[in-house]
Amino acid sequence: MSIAVRDLVHVYHPGTPLETKALDGVTFEAAKGIWVAVVGHTGSGKSTLAQHLNGLLLPSGGSVSIDGVTIRSGEDSLRVVRQKVGLVFQYPEQQLFEETVFQEVAFGPKNWGFPPDEIKYEVEKSLSQVGIGPEFFGVNPFRLSGGQKRRVAIASVLSSRPDYLVLDEPTAGLDSAGKRQLLALLLDLKALGKGIVHVTHDMDLALGLADIVLVLDEGKSLLWGPPELILGELLEHDIRGLVIPPMVRFAGKLRDLGFEVPLTWDPVRLADAICRSRRP
Ligand SMILES: Nc1ncnc2c1ncn2[C@@H]1O[C@H](COP(=O)(O)OP(=O)(O)O)[C@@H](O)[C@H]1O
Ligand SMILES: [Mg+2]
Numbered sequence: 626m627s628i629a630v631r632d633l634v635h636v637y638h639p640g641t642p643l644e645t646k647a648l649d650g651v652t653f654e655a656a657k658g659i660w661v662a663v664v665g666h667t668g669s670g671k672s673t674l675a676q677h678l679n680g681l682l683l684p685s686g687g688s689v690s691i692d693g694v695t696i697r698s699g700e701d702s703l704r705v706v707r708q709k710v711g712l713v714f715q716y717p718e719q720q721l722f723e724e725t726v727f728q729e730v731a732f733g734p735k736n737w738g739f740p741p742d743e744i745k746y747e748v749e750k751s752l753s754q755v756g757i758g759p760e761f762f763g764v765n766p767f768r769l770s771g772g773q774k775r776r777v778a779i780a781s782v783l784s785s786r787p788d789y790l791v792l793d794e795p796t797a798g799l800d801s802a803g804k805r806q807l808l809a810l811l812l813d814l815k816a817l818g819k820g821i822v823h824v825t826h827d828m829d830l831a832l833g834l835a836d837i838v839l840v841l842d843e844g845k846s847l848l849w850g851p852p853e854l855i856l857g858e859l860l861e862h863d864i865r866g867l868v869i870p871p872m873v874r875f876a877g878k879l880r881d882l883g884f885e886v887p888l889t890w891d892p893v894r895l896a897d898a899i900c901r902s903r904r905p
Pocket of ligand 1: 637638645646647665666667668669670671672673674
């Protein structure tokens, strides 16, 4: 059971002077209970990929399937897929359209035919999970701050109880407390068995939180593997737009000097390893 992407190609505005190949053969898999981070420089195709995972965009080539259901045009597969995969857009303004926060978050469960008491339960639970109190239920989402809009957009996806959450730069616009709270919530959801696909350009977050990292470069899947493997590659070759966390650079330098330390972004782990490592 997974999101399986095979040789995915996406061309915007084909056959026109604006033709752009945004994805050019992307392959990866995202399973339930696993956190996949998708990283890459601006324009590498992250948002385009995110929109393929719930059928908002359809492949120009290759395929995307969700728990064995291949996404195609036509109501049936799209309905199944959209219920299983919740997509939180990069810009929350593109996601919000209802008159009140409550209606916004109720839209999904209503659309899927949840009974009224379950709709109310899911709306209240989702908004409380993202830290939006009842005093906001009647407010127009467009009157909220950037951070609050993002929280409501996330709640509007959680309320449909998706199996997979695809979040495009979800911590943008949140202050550090909001960011911590959201990441803790995503870790909880992962522990409950949801699959998390986290699009981010923040390598610290990707390396620290993800089980597997997909690195996109010019629409191609460049690297795919656990954070340790990605780090090793990043230290060997510079990858455009990806910044290696300073702590990892430091660990790499120590290894060059002969210290037996892991390539880690965790200062405590590194300090422990330095203490244990014999001087070269
Ligand atoms: N709606 C669109 N129409 C035409 N080109 C687009 C559109 N959206 C994105 N692109 C182009 O596709 C490429 C990938 O963009 P995007 O998926 O937004 O990358 P990222 O999220 O990594 O910044 C870029 O060259 C971008 O200009
Ligand atoms: Mg983007």
